[in-house]
Amino acid sequence: MLQEIDWHARAKAVALPNRPFIDGQYVDSLSGETFACIYPGDGRPLTDVASCNAADVDVAVRSARKAFEAGVWSRMAPADRRRILLRFSELILANREELALLETLNVGKPIANAYNGDVVSAAACIAWYAEAIDKVYGEVAATAYDMTTLVMREPLGIVAAVVPWNYPMSMAAWKLGPALATGNSVILKPAEQSPFTALKFGELAIEAGMPPGVLNVVPGLGHIAGKALGLHMDVDCVGFTGSTEVGKYFMQYSGQSNIKRIGLELGGKSPQVVLADCDDLDAAAAGIAAGIFANTGQVCNAGSRLIVDEKIHDQLLEKIAAQAKVFAPGDPLDTATRMGSMVSEEQMDRVLGYIDAGRADGARPVIGGGRVKTETGGFYIEPTIFEGVRNDMKIAQEEIFGPVLSAIPVKGFDEAMATANDTVYGLAGAVWTGSVKNAHRAAKSLRAGVVWVNCFDRGSLAVPFGGFKQSGFGRDKSLHAMDKYTDLKAVWFAH
Structure with missing residues (x-):
């Protein structure tokens, strides 16, 4: 139909x-x-x-x-x-x-x-x-x-x-x-x-x-x-x-x-924590890409911070970049389109401002980083992934509300949890791990109202949704x- x-x-x-x-x-x-x-x-x-x-x-x-x-x-x-x-x-x-x-x-x-x-x-x-x-x-x-x-x-x-x-x-x-x-x-x-x-x-x-x-x-x-x-x-x-x-x-x-x-x-600045023991990087990459590029990243619980163990950092970013291709911006009235436009020119300019700030702070775009489809007159931004992000950077701390993922390398479980919680927000978070022990430890450690383990953005009307902190x-x-x-x-x- x-x-x-x-x-x-x-x-x-x-x-x-x-x-x-x-x-x-x-x-x-x-x-x-x-x-x-x-x-x-x-x-x-x-x-x-x-x-x-x-x-x-x-x-x-x-x-x-x-x-x-x-x-x-x-x-x-x-x-x-x-x-x-x-x-x-x-x-x-x-x-x-x-x-x-x-x-x-x-x-x-x-x-x-x-x-x-x-x-x-x-x-x-x-x-x-x-x-x-x-x-x-x-x-x-x-x-x-x-x-x-x-x-x-x-x-x-x-x-x-x-x-x-x-x-x-x-x-x-x-x-x-x-x-x-x-x-x-x-x-x-x-x-x-x-x-x-x-x-x-x-x-x-x-x-x-x-x-x-x-x-x-x-x-x-x-x-x-x-x-x-x-x-x-x-x-x-x-x-x-x-x-x-x-x-x-x-x-x-x-x-x-x-x-x-x-x-x-x-607001939110949800962490996607990927531990070194994650045994399905393909599933993690698909969940992470959807978690930041769906609805053009205009989601309060968007997984905008990728906190990934340095041992698997490069391999995972390559997989996420490949997944991002299905979210190429397209005509919102085309039934095949997976990612539409930003809501307004003002919001588009705001997101582009954050992308400029990321570059100025020394982060590097792996993919994306700009406006596209300008010939339409619409407000489109391509999926963007930054590497070389520090958690004190503007793009890692402030809610962008756009299709921008910040990859932050860490060493080990404790640093991953400390980095994940180092934000004023606490709406949601996720951990990707092959260890049952680490899954339970992370679920208790993350200061967020919703925590997903080896999945992202699952929901049900029977389950409450809301946040901690700001x-x-x-x-x-x-x-x-x-x-x-x-x-x-x-x-x-x-x-």
Whole structure:
């Protein structure tokens, strides 16, 4: 089905949602201000999108609060919420072609990835939390004989879900699933680079039977609409995925307003540790290449630091370079493309700046190192591998968010672990080894929220995802994600 569609023709005809979705319908923004959405595959303007400000945010919050206090969702029977969320998931899949196309037009990812990956994973996430609704119980605490004590879980109220542009649908679903399942009203604020699918989600939620006001969507600039949500006195929680820099702003906004709950999934500089006893360098090379070049490296847990024992350094780099060839940048609307464009010219220039900094610091490109496909007008960077990297270099310490791998040679297990942990981030990490002993030692040694052993970027909705240190706190996915969007209430009965 995917290959049978003329995606270029579909792109010319698709309707692009560009207005806020509030109280069950598309509305005009109060200010009338807009921002331009650009297709990063060729640099052409797609449409202007309403840029919500604090006044628009306030309208969305009042709508969400009205719905929450009326109990049309928060006090709905769990089985009925389950039914509506399952219908929402079904509608996401039913609109698979349109959603995949909107995602690719916004962010330049390969249409095959959007169609087979992002849409499917978002629908699966909503369905998973729908099914979890009536599987999470309260508690009866062990108290004195003449007392009965209940521990109940209640929704927080109004949740602002502020999501990034690298996986717009998936990241939205990671917030919407648990927040809606637990009875909250949600205001979804997509990144300004990728508003289309979030706005379509609002429309599909109403079609699924969700009451107006339960899910509102406000497109806008981060420093305006995002800040307004962070400072709003009637927003009870912000679930944010994005950069560590912006995550710190939300911490400040919470303190400056109503001490709202904050959940943060932030930046990363994930190490791929390859020990000298690794007995399958081909598998390691394939996992490492995919871990940095998939989604053009625009992944929070991208394995951007290769920490490799010097005994196998050269052999492994040769194998990774060979694997990188399948990630040659191509037309995002071509179903054969494995790696599309960067999300924007700004992001492309940022990554190229890091590549220049790597050269200036003395690192050497093994492959790549520049912009390609300039004739298209799009924003493409070729897969890049640096050797001769020291862990104190800029390219080894700062999150690049692009297809750039830094190879850092080490001697032995202890130096590998010390180097891997020598970063402010702690989102994820991996170790490649043929030793069961070293696998367990490394899993305990790596300071990261997710550790993979002889694999990379495996995931499941049943397993929590989140980081240590400046990669944030709180978890997405699994039942643990529901903790972020609920409060515990203890109720004592004397008898």
